[in-house]
Amino acid sequence: MYHKTTGYRIFNGFNLFFIAAVSLLCVLPLVHILAVSFSGKAAASANLVTLWPIDFTVDAYTKTFGNSNFLSALWISVQRTVFGTLLSMVLVILTAYPLSKESLNFKGRSLYAWFFIFTMLFSGGLIPSYILIQKLGLINTLWALILPGAVAVWNLILMMNFFRNVPKELEEAAFIDGANHITTLFRIYLPVSMPAIATISLFTMVGQWNSWFDGLIYMNDAAKYPLATLMQTIIVQQDFSNMNVDATQLQNMSQRTVNAAQIFIGALPILLVYPFLQRFFVKGIVLGAVKE
Amino acid sequence: MAMEQPLTTNTPMRQATHNPRKRTRWNFKRNWPLHLMLLPSVLLTLLFAYVPMGGIIIAFQDFKPWLGFTGSKWVGWDNFRFMFEYPDSVQVIWNTVLIAAMKIVAGLVAPVVFAILLNEVRNSTFKRFSQTLVYLPHFLSWVVLGGILLDMLSPEGGLINQVLAAVGIEPIFFLGDGDWFRVTVVISDVWKEFGFGTIVFLAALAGINPALYEASEVDGATRLKQTLHITLPALVPMIIVVGTLSLGNILNAGFDQIFNLYNPLVYDKGDIIDTFVYRMGILNGKMSFATAVGLFKSFVAMFLVITAYRMAYKIANYRIF
Numbered sequence: 001m002y003h004k005t006t007g008y009r010i011f012n013g014f015n016l017f018f019i020a021a022v023s024l025l026c027v028l029p030l031v032h033i034l035a036v037s038f039s040g041k042a043a044a045s046a047n048l049v050t051l052w053p054i055d056f057t058v059d060a061y062t063k064t065f066g067n068s069n070f071l072s073a074l075w076i077s078v079q080r081t082v083f084g085t086l087l088s089m090v091l092v093i094l095t096a097y098p099l100s101k102e103s104l105n106f107k108g109r110s111l112y113a114w115f116f117i118f119t120m121l122f123s124g125g126l127i128p129s130y131i132l133i134q135k136l137g138l139i140n141t142l143w144a145l146i147l148p149g150a151v152a153v154w155n156l157i158l159m160m161n162f163f164r165n166v167p168k169e170l171e172e173a174a175f176i177d178g179a180n181h182i183t184t185l186f187r188i189y190l191p192v193s194m195p196a197i198a199t200i201s202l203f204t205m206v207g208q209w210n211s212w213f214d215g216l217i218y219m220n221d222a223a224k225y226p227l228a229t230l231m232q233t234i235i236v237q238q239d240f241s242n243m244n245v246d247a248t249q250l251q252n253m254s255q256r257t258v259n260a261a262q263i264f265i266g267a268l269p270i271l272l273v274y275p276f277l278q279r280f281f282v283k284g285i286v287l288g289a290v291k292e
Numbered sequence: 293m294a295m296e297q298p299l300t301t302n303t304p305m306r307q308a309t310h311n312p313r314k315r316t317r318w319n320f321k322r323n324w325p326l327h328l329m330l331l332p333s334v335l336l337t338l339l340f341a342y343v344p345m346g347g348i349i350i351a352f353q354d355f356k357p358w359l360g361f362t363g364s365k366w367v368g369w370d371n372f373r374f375m376f377e378y379p380d381s382v383q384v385i386w387n388t389v390l391i392a393a394m395k396i397v398a399g400l401v402a403p404v405v406f407a408i409l410l411n412e413v414r415n416s417t418f419k420r421f422s423q424t425l426v427y428l429p430h431f432l433s434w435v436v437l438g439g440i441l442l443d444m445l446s447p448e449g450g451l452i453n454q455v456l457a458a459v460g461i462e463p464i465f466f467l468g469d470g471d472w473f474r475v476t477v478v479i480s481d482v483w484k485e486f487g488f489g490t491i492v493f494l495a496a497l498a499g500i501n502p503a504l505y506e507a508s509e510v511d512g513a514t515r516l517k518q519t520l521h522i523t524l525p526a527l528v529p530m531i532i533v534v535g536t537l538s539l540g541n542i543l544n545a546g547f548d549q550i551f552n553l554y555n556p557l558v559y560d561k562g563d564i565i566d567t568f569v570y571r572m573g574i575l576n577g578k579m580s581f582a583t584a585v586g587l588f589k590s591f592v593a594m595f596l597v598i599t600a601y602r603m604a605y606k607i608a609n610y611r612i613f
Contacts, residue, residue, distance in 0.1 A: 008515050015409055016418070022406065023425040026487060029440045030432075032451055036443070047449035095333040098326035106326055107319065115334065119341040121594045125586035126566075127573045128347025131357075132340070148340040151333045157612055181325040210433035213548070217574060228435050235439040236552045256443070263439040270431050277431065278424060 030267065037061070037260035044257045060261035069223065069230065070262070076142070077209060077227040081269075084146040084208040089201055092155050097185045099156070100163035120153045126217075133218050144218035145211070145226065152207075155200045162196040163189060199280040202273060209269055231266050235259050351584040364580075371584035381568065381585060388564040391545040394478045396538045402482050403489030404531060408523060410490065411497045412515075426487025438552030441480060442467070467553055470561030477562065481549060489534075496530040497523065529608045536604045540597035543589050565589050 031051050036044050040055030048054050064070055095116070103109045123129075129148065138144040166189060174184050190197070215229030222233070320327075351371055353364040375381045406426070413419045429437065444451045445466040453463040466476045504522050513521070547566035554562045565585060573582025604610040 005514075011515070012412070015412055019406075019409060019413065019418075019422050023422040026425045026429050026483070029437075029444060030428075032444065033440050047451075047454060050451065091333050091336070094329040098330050101326065105319075106323055108327070112330055112334070116337060119337060121597055122345070122590055123341065124344025124347045125583055125590060126569055127350065127579045127583045127586065128344035129340070130574065131347055131350075131579075132344050147336065151337050151340075161612075181323070181329075185329075206431055210431075210435070212433065212435050213551075228433060231439065232435045232552065236435060236442065259439060260443070263436055266439075267432055267436045271428075274428060274431060278427060281427075 030264075033260045033263050037257055037264050039257060041257055044260075060257040061265075063258055064261045064265065070227075072223060073225050073227040073230040074265075076224065079142060080145045080211075080226055081205055081208040083142070084150070085201055085204045087146055088150045088152055088155070088204050089197065091151050092159050092200065093185075093190070093197070095151065096156055096159035096163055097181075097189060099160045100166075116151070116153050116156060130217055138218065140219055140221050140224050145214050148214070149211075152204065155204065158200055159193075159196060162193055166192055195280065198276075202277045202280060205273065206270060206277070227266060231262055235262060348583060348587050350580050351587045353580055355580040355583075357579070367580075371581050372588065374581065375585055375588065380563075383560065384563050384565055384568045384585075387561060388543055388545045391474055391477060391550075391562075391564060392542050394474070395481050395545065396535075396541065398478055398482045399485060399489060400531065400535050400538065402486040403493055404527060406486060407490040407493035407497060407527075408519060410494065411523070423487070423490075426490070428487070429484040430488035432484075434546075434548040434552045437480070437484060438549070441476075441553060445476065467555065468557045470558050473554065473558040473562045477546070477549060477553060480553075481546060492530055492534065493527055496527055500526045533604050533608045533610045536600050536607065537610075538600075540593065540600040542596060543593050 028051065032049075035051055035053045036049050037060050038053035038056055038058065039049045040057050041059070043049055043054035098106060099109060099113055099116075101109055133139060133144050133148070138147070170188050170192070171184055174188050179187070210228055212226070212228035212232045215224075215226045216232065219225055219229065222230070225233070347361075349361060350364070352366060352368055353361075354367050354370075355361075355364045359365075410419060410422065413422075445453070447453055447463045447465045447468070452466070456462075456464065464472060466472045500522065505518055508518055508522060543565060545564040545566075547564070547570075550562060550564050550567050551570070554567065566589075569582045569586045569589075572578045572585070601612075
């Protein structure tokens, strides 16, 4: 038996150690930033903080939440996440259902399918999309963040593949009882597809919350930025003009701890939904590609 | 791993034989709700995906917003010719391919190795705990991770440089030196995505018939021999699929990541097509040139993706729908 040999035991020891180390490496940066965010500004500026806060204080968080720009960006992010996910899920479900039918029973299916798939292969690119949003008058509106990506083709494919695996007998029985497509979708398909809908909704929510680039190009006014975009400009581009703080105030606080607090708040919703997400996404990926 | 059946083969037989004329009819009486359900998505896709495709016309113009699509001067292929003569854009294409290629290789090797090692772990609690941790970075955005990396990689006392200093290495300006920038980009991308990448390989490993291991043990195979002759071969189809499909990304070096990590110091070695298009088009107002570069990328990428999916279908019978 191999697991009794000395060589295998040594390997096993090293292996467990290696996996533990690599796994911890995946979250240590987050722990570090959390520790910095709760540390005193002096300790943070002197680079004393590693994985545990020094001179524990919630100063950085009170400052962050006392900032009106931060709060309004947070509110915009919440709105885009809620409405963007709702709209996208309605569209994805309504589109996936017809596309899950056989071409034989639903003439035009292939044409519709390729109409959507082609947008994954080719796009007009950044500048034409920008010009379009501008011509539609959507600059600085929430619509610019929600509408362009609402028909998420990859999610559509996941949903369609799930619908196709719903036993045909259910549908046939419903049709014999006189149901039409609309009743079949809402009374048969939706109830049995809840796991898939939950998975795809969570993916969409994470995507909406994390989205920052559309905010950067479609919002001219920094006051309209969603949180991810605001963080991008303040922390990554180091452009402090978007924070309404004067220079002396800026010097008085350790920007490092405030940055850390903002980074952590930006990651927090993801960390909160992660346990639910993890329950589903393995299934979600397997749902998309690997089929036994 | 047997994928979805081809679209036309799993139709119930009786429908095909019962009334063959049915297949040519639209059957609106029963199917109108299907068309109605598709309508909103079709309209939105037309507007937000197909209308901008018409906008690529500006790649062949000297587009000025105040002159519009009809008033701007037609310049034919000039923007494309300029792209291949302008040293900056040639460098940018090379950076893109180089960074993307390194990411593809590293991003394939790391998940395979980790999946095999994780598969050796018998303690399922430990295994699940490890998976929980390594999947996490995939879900964080590059804005968050960019912020963290800027802090940790700082040459002035960032955590990484503190560790290096402790073992007597001079501080390294990871994000300010072109060569280090490329290395940092590849390593941080692998760090973010390798865990998530293991999922498909772990699924493939779970599908291996235990009888193979039992039989080889009877024949006296060591665990290493089993890994080389049973585990690894079982992963080959999935490695081919993932590897082939990632070829479609050879011009995608990761806009989100580069944009959040780069700075003017590393434009020469770290600038990629997508970041270049953004700076040229949105910041410098060279809309036509930026669109031409973007169009070039779109076309090559489309060709690569189609080829990749065809290859994946031929070699490993993989299809997404």
